[in-house]
Amino acid sequence: MxxxxxxxxxxxxxxxxxxxxxxxxxxxxxxxxxxxxxxxxxxxxxxxxxxxxxxxxxxLLSERSSLRRIKDRLGELLVRAHVVRVEQLLAALERQSQTGDKLGQLLVNNGLLSGEELDLFLQMQSIPVPNEFSKEYVDTEQLHKINPEFCLQRKLLPLQTFHGANRSFLALAMANPQDMETVEIVSRKTGMRVVPFYGDEFAVSSFLKNYVPPGGARILEQETTDYQGIVRKIITGAIKRHASDIHIEPDANNLNVRYRIDGVLYKVKSPSKKDQGPILMNLKKLAKMDLYNSRIPQSSKMVLKLEEQRYQLNILSFPNPYGESISIKVVNLSTFLRNLSEIGLTEGQLGLAENSLDARNGLVLISGPLMNGCATTEYAMMRYLSTSNKKVMTLESPVFSHIKNIHQSEINPSLGFDFITGLNSIIRSNPDVIFMSDVPDAEVAATVCKIAAKCVVIASLNSISAASTIVLLRELGASSSLISQALSLVINQRLIRKVCPHCSEKSPISESLLIRMGLSEDEAKGLNTYAGHGCKECNYLGFTGRIAIFEVLSPDQNLKEMIARGASALEIERGAVRNGLVTLRSRCLDKINQGLTTIEEFQKCKF
Structure with a gap:
């Protein structure tokens, strides 16, 4: 691309x-x-x-050329009304050049507008915009609703309203039809989608002098709020505070904004509730979403650059009783891609991972609770494989970053491209490695285990331990015997907050208290504990960043036999520990003893 x-x-x-x-x-x-x-x-x-x-x-040159060749005014009006985006119009024009169908019918067939709305816009094409306005050309009811003073200030006149079953449109004469700020203000005032037409500035002003006395037009300060600046501040504020997620959540009285920093949600100073509509509208416009559809979830993504760093924003909107909630996943593309040796695996764990990736077949499972870095591990593995001579294909939802020599595809169920469809298609291409960002159901679980006999399959699951990952795959519908035959490696991981090195100090806790906090006597004996008291470097939180810890289960023949006969997660874990597995619990206690994290993180993770 x-x-x-x-x-x-x-x-x-x-x-x-x-x-x-x-x-x-x-x-x-x-x-x-x-x-x-x-x-x-x-x-x-x-x-x-x-x-x-x-x-x-x-x-870009080809797209501009296509737009300039438009002879049908319908497409222009639909874009001005934000009923279709320029990108959607371009796709329809391309289709029209192939089929010869009418543009309006193509847009109706694609579900971008209804047949009723098509008729409204066909009527709208013939609206007269005179060189001299009189009452017969102006919708005076809407004029008073908008405010004549504001109309004179912005040089605009409402011409005619068009009412559909689900939404209404206002034809608006404007001296500057490109003034999108004014268009959005009028849309809010009238509750209708605005379709701007060009109107002569002198003619508009001359008509409005009958409604506004000399010197009557005053500056309307409440209409000049910089909503784009508010959106910009929310996004850049999150990036500067190293937030991984932004949540914008309206309730009955407030518009709440929260940042997820090092896995913890913090409420930040939020905009006024009265600004909710235009703020969400500007955010959806930025994300190329349908601006006026708040009844169904929407998703989008975009890339931006800030202070030499590139960020991808994965944006989700979903209905809320008080409007719409927006969630934004912030991915720093400049630091997201890491080598497999840089993500935190021990030397022994790294060797097991590389051996499984270099094998001819086998099932590799990457697991952990949500928001605990599994995607980083997946992409580190992809990066490792990108330098090999293997054919690597992926099924992702979503694609976070593109990697050279990796054939990546994004799942889109709305277009009929789900995981099982993708798997059935990929296997015919004879890949050496298949990546799966999820195993959503029984059919996919069984198919993954079968395919792992022919090539390496790497799949991600949400689970709290390596042993429970195996049981989860079984509960999804894969048979114990299939899992036993296919399984090559299970990696389970957790991200734990790192004590700020600038304000860290020893914070001794008695052995008796440690035991009451869930440690065994052997674990509590001689354990050194630390805490950060808070400083400017960590925004007085006591923590700065997170580190990953892993448990890596490589099944031997005895463990495979246990899995085949349907052993429980506890039985599998005990067998793996006898075989050399170091659990996440032990890894976390080791990090506590080294002064890298705190006992509170141990309790929070519930190892």
Whole structure:
């Protein structure tokens, strides 16, 4: 895929213009939105525009050419109304060139608008926009609803309303139809989607003088809130505090914003509840989501660059009784990809992992509770295999980063591409290694075990220990005998918070108290405990970052026989310990003794 990194003319941030969303200012000549400041470059200098298009890749030039050839005004109106995105219009135009079908019918067939709404927009195409306005051309009810003073200030006039079964549209004459801020304000005031038309500034002002006395237009401060700046501050604030997730959650009285930092959620200063609508609208616009559909979950992702670091934002929206909740996973692409030797495996564990990856077949399971770094381990393995001569194919949901020499594909159930469909397709390509980011059901579990007899299969599961991972696969529907034959390695991991080295100090705890906290007498004896008292370097939390600990189970023949006869997780773990397994519990206690983490982390992880 092409990549075209440019510097925003407005905020000077760098972003990939190919991946960025098109603006809807002028559907026949759109520009790209900067993901930092949410500004397109329609208002940039001619020199900036000239340089952008001079060096633009063929992908962008082809898309612009297609848009400029549009003869049907319908597509332009639909983009201005935010009913379809420029990208969706481009796809429909491409389809139209192949089939010869009418554009409107193609958009209806694709579910982008209803037949009723198509009729409304066909009517809208014939709206007269005169050089001199009179009452017969203006919707005076909407004029008073918007506020005549505001209309004069922004040089706009409501022309006509069009009501559908599920949503309504307002045709709006504007001296500057590219003013998206004003369009969004009018949309909020009227509760309708705005379709901007060009209206002569002098003609608009002349008509409005009948409704606003001389000197009557005042500055309406409440309409000038910088919602794009609020969104920008929420995202950059999370990145600067090294948050892994952003959660924006409305309730009856507040719009709550929380950051997940080192696995713990912290509430941060949140915007006012009255700003909820425009803030969520700006976020969804940035994520290329359907702006006006809040009834179904949506997902998207985008890449941005901040202070020489590249970040991927995986954005999810889902219905909430008080609006919509937005969750954003922040992935630092500059540090996410690591070598297998850098993720925290001991020398012995690393050797077992490499041997399993280098084998001709076998099932490798990566497991841990949610948000405990399994994706980092998966990608470290992919990176290790990318330098081999093996054919490696993946089924991921989602793809976090692209790795050279790895054939990666993203699951999309809405298009009929699920894990079992992907597996059945991949196996016909004779891969050496298959990666699976999840094992969702019995059919996939059984298929994975069967395929592992022919090639290496690496799959991820949510589980609390290596032994319970094996039992979970059995409970999903794979037979004990199949698991026993296929299994090569199980890695279970946990991320534990690291004591801040700048404020760490010894914090002795008596053996009797340690025993009451869940340790055995042998574990409590002589254990050194530490704590961070908080300092500027760790934002006075006492912790800075997290470290990974692992338990790696490599089954021998005796353990395989236990698995085949359906042994419990406890029985499997005891057999693995006799075979040399060092459990997560022991690893964590070792990190406590070294002063790298705290006894509170041990209790929280419930080893």
């Amino acid at each position: 092409d990549e075209y990194v440019i510097q925003c003319w407005n905020c000077l941030g760098e972003f990939d213009a190919v991946a960025a969303v098109w603006c809807s200012c002028d559907p026949k000549n759109p520009t790209k939105l900067c993901p930092y400041c949410l500004q397109c470059f329609c208002q940039a200098t001619d020199d900036f525009k000239g340089r952008f298009w001079q060096y633009a890749p063929a992908t």
